[in-house]
Amino acid sequence: MKKNWWKILGAVLVLYSTIAGFLIGVPRLAILHESIRNLYFHVPMWFAMIVLFSNSIFYSVKSLSTQSEEDDLKAVESVNAGVLFGILGLLTGMVWAKFAWGEFWSFDPKQNFSAISLLLYFAYLILRNAIDEEQKRAKISAIYNIFAFPMMIVLIFVLPRLKDSLHPGNGGNPGFNMYDLDSRMRMVFYPACLGWILIGYWVYTIRFRISSLVYKQQ
Amino acid sequence: MIIFVAMQIANQVKHLVKKEMLLEWRSKYALNGVLLYVVSTVFVCFLSFISMPEKLTWNALFWIIMLFASINAIAKSFLQESKGRHLYIYTLVSPTALIIAKTIYNSLLMIALTLIALLFYCIVFPAPKETDLPMYFVAAVLGSLSFATVFTMVSAIASKAGNGGMLMAILSFPIIIPVLIVLIKLAKNAIDGLDRSVSLDDIGLLAVINVMVMAVSLILFPYLWRD
Numbered sequence: 001m002k003k004n005w006w007k008i009l010g011a012v013l014v015l016y017s018t019i020a021g022f023l024i025g026v027p028r029l030a031i032l033h034e035s036i037r038n039l040y041f042h043v044p045m046w047f048a049m050i051v052l053f054s055n056s057i058f059y060s061v062k063s064l065s066t067q068s069e070e071d072d073l074k075a076v077e078s079v080n081a082g083v084l085f086g087i088l089g090l091l092t093g094m095v096w097a098k099f100a101w102g103e104f105w106s107f108d109p110k111q112n113f114s115a116i117s118l119l120l121y122f123a124y125l126i127l128r129n130a131i132d133e134e135q136k137r138a139k140i141s142a143i144y145n146i147f148a149f150p151m152m153i154v155l156i157f158v159l160p161r162l163k164d165s166l167h168p169g170n171g172g173n174p175g176f177n178m179y180d181l182d183s184r185m186r187m188v189f190y191p192a193c194l195g196w197i198l199i200g201y202w203v204y205t206i207r208f209r210i211s212s213l214v215y216k217q218q
Numbered sequence: 219m220i221i222f223v224a225m226q227i228a229n230q231v232k233h234l235v236k237k238e239m240l241l242e243w244r245s246k247y248a249l250n251g252v253l254l255y256v257v258s259t260v261f262v263c264f265l266s267f268i269s270m271p272e273k274l275t276w277n278a279l280f281w282i283i284m285l286f287a288s289i290n291a292i293a294k295s296f297l298q299e300s301k302g303r304h305l306y307i308y309t310l311v312s313p314t315a316l317i318i319a320k321t322i323y324n325s326l327l328m329i330a331l332t333l334i335a336l337l338f339y340c341i342v343f344p345a346p347k348e349t350d351l352p353m354y355f356v357a358a359v360l361g362s363l364s365f366a367t368v369f370t371m372v373s374a375i376a377s378k379a380g381n382g383g384m385l386m387a388i389l390s391f392p393i394i395i396p397v398l399i400v401l402i403k404l405a406k407n408a409i410d411g412l413d414r415s416v417s418l419d420d421i422g423l424l425a426v427i428n429v430m431v432m433a434v435s436l437i438l439f440p441y442l443w444r445d
Contacts, residue, residue: 064441119392126388131379140379143438144389147371150430154396158423162403 007202013195017044020188027182031100032168038096039185044193045089046114048200050156052082053121055204057149060142072138073211075145076128079121081204085196086118101166109163117155120148227318230311234319248327252291256335259283264342273346277405280339281398284332284361291331292324292369293386296377313443317435321370328362348411357405360424364397367428371435378442400424 021040029036056078063071093111094104105111127144131137160167242248263279270276307316336358345351369390376386404420 113396116392116395119395123388123392127375127379127385130385136378139441140375143442144375146438147375147434148393150434151393151396154427159396159399162400162419162423 006198010195010198010202013191014199017188017192017195021192024184024188026185035096035099036185038092040188040192042089042092042096043189044196045085045092046156047193048196049082049085049089051197052078052085052200052204053149053152055201056082057146060145063138063142064146067135067138069134069138069215070212072142073215074208075142076125077207077211078204079124079145080207081200083118083121083125084203085200086114086121090114090118106166108167109165110160110167113155113159117152120152120155124148227312227315230315231319231322234311234315235323238319238323242327248291248294249331252287252331253334255290256283256287256331257338259287260335260339260342267343270343273409274406276343276346277402277409279343280336281361281402281405283339284335284358284365285394285398287331287335288328288362288365288369289387289390291327292366293373293376293383295320295324295370296373297383297386299377308443313440314436316443317370317374317439320374321367321432321435324366324370325363328366329359332358332362346409348409350408350411350414353408353414353417354405356421357401357408360404360421360428361397361401364401364424364428364431365394367431367435368394368397371431371439374439374442397424397427400427 017040021037026034026036056075059071059075059078063075090111093114097106097108097111098104101108124141124145128137128141131140260283263283267275267279270279336355345354372390372393373386376383376389379385400420400423404417404424407417407420
């Protein structure tokens with residue numbers, strides 16, 4: 001129980017934010033209306049993804065110096081869990097876009113850049129499949145992971161600010177800064193982020209335990 | 219002590235760049251091959267387009283041609299050399315010197331190639347009227363530098379993975395796309411003949427990306443090189 005308290009916390013927070021996210025009132029804003037509730041589900045996915053990818057960078061750096069198989073497995077399972085959350089982030093965004101913009105995929109810069117940043121991690125996973133030797137695979141994929149990470153930062157945090165996007169928070173559309181001040185929304189949004197990050201980390205630890213068992217069996 | 223190491227690395231870089239150039243001069247394989255590639259691609263484009271009414275198409279086509287030409291030109295920088303020669307170089311010079319030398323050589327090769335390609339491209343498809351040619355020139359040079367820094371490191375990774383050209387394309391495309399987006403924006407500003415102060419931000423961003431890529435390669439390459 002002492003060791004697992006954060007899993008319970010994560011589950012409770014996600015449950016709370018899902019129920020409260022649909023029930024508690026939200027400010028009425030033009031364009032967004034009730035679809036503003038997607039904030040509780042769409043944005044936490046990206047936070048969880050960033051945390052998981054940063055975790056994988058940490059273990060990639062570590063595996064370069066320790067060269068232990070365990071760190072390599074942690075790095076790759078982190079990427080696997082992160083990709084899952086990235087896809088969920090894209091899907092929740094697409095469902096929202098269908099109602100707000102009229103189309104699932106309208107080639108908005110934000111959509112494009114997040115899809116490309118996922119491509120980076122697919123390339124990483126393909127690179128891993130291309131190499132058979134374990135030591136070599138750990139080393140080369142760790143190097144590619146670290147090399148690609150600054151580019152992902154540029155894609156997600158720098159480039160969308162240079163382009164005109166319809167995404168809330170860009171180019172005069174109502175966004176985070178405006179309803180950030182609403183205390184009702186803050187009460188749901190922050191717990192949702194923390195909850196999904198904890199759940200993401202939980203997914204990663206389970207995946208890591210499975211893959212290290214598989215590795216020991218071989 | 220640090221000065222001594224830096225001098226030693228600078229010396230090694232000088233010799234390595236010289237060696238690359240000498241090898242290239244003897245075979246003239248890379249330059250001629252890629253030049254033929256560029257010229258024939260431009261010619262195929264000419265046959266299929268005949269005339270190019272759109273400014274946007276003019277710009278996009280140039281960067282697509284340059285992207286594939288530079289992947290082909292730089293892929294060979296590590297892929298072409300044998301395992302034995304890698305080992306030989308490994309015993310002689312420090313990895314830092316090697317990656318610096320390869321990047322410098324590739325940058326020079328790419329700048330030469332881009333300028334020749336731009337010249338030929340402009341002859342076949344005349345540039346749009348209001349183009350700010352010096353600015354477009356700057357964009358092309360910055361583009362070739364960025365291609366060189368990114369692709370050199372990726373080609374080292376692909377060659378160590380031992381899976382040739384296929385992997386090189388898969389690994390480098392997602393990394394080069396952000397650079398390409400900024401490049402195309404910069405080049406489009408030049409084509410539209412906008413005031414040069416508008417483009418300064420993009421030039422700065424490209425410089426930052428290049429420095430960042432170069433720094434990360436310098437840190438990572440020694441780990442990659444050691445087998």
